[in-house]
Amino acid sequence: MKPPYYGIWIVDEFAAGGPAGHAIFTDKLREQMRLQPGDERWKSLIFDRSKVMAIQCGNDVIDYVTLELDAAKKTAVLRDDADPQWKSALTFSRPGPQLLSIQGTVNGSEISAKLHRVDESKLPLTSRGFHFINEHPF
Secondary structure, X not given: OOOOOOEEEEEEEEEEEOOOOOOOOOHHHHHHOOOOOOOOOEEEXXXXXXXXXEEEEOOOOEEEEEEEEEOOOOEEEEEXXXXXXXXXXXXXXXXXXXXXXXXXXXXXXXXXXXXXXXXXXXXXXXHOOOOOOOOOOO
């Protein structure tokens, strides 16, 4: 069964604010993901399994987080198994059929994001098909 926000969502706007010097990822996660200044900004979110969400960071590293989604309340709690200190509580809204807005806290910082869903029919693998090439070296 597909999760309610199934798909690839590209981040169009992202804002994070918190106490000076406070980051949306813990020191442990920033080191593990090799995040540099500015890399914490989310580029995309991927929902393809019911209890997992993928966050693509500014440096293109993907962080898989545990997703506890309450679709009726449009809320989610995120946790990262790589660092139990990292937590997030988010609220979702759908201003349009292919649009998603997120607000909440991530590692103690307030965040907001506006995203649009990628049309899967336009992706190269689904739009032109996939063909194996079976060549023999002799």
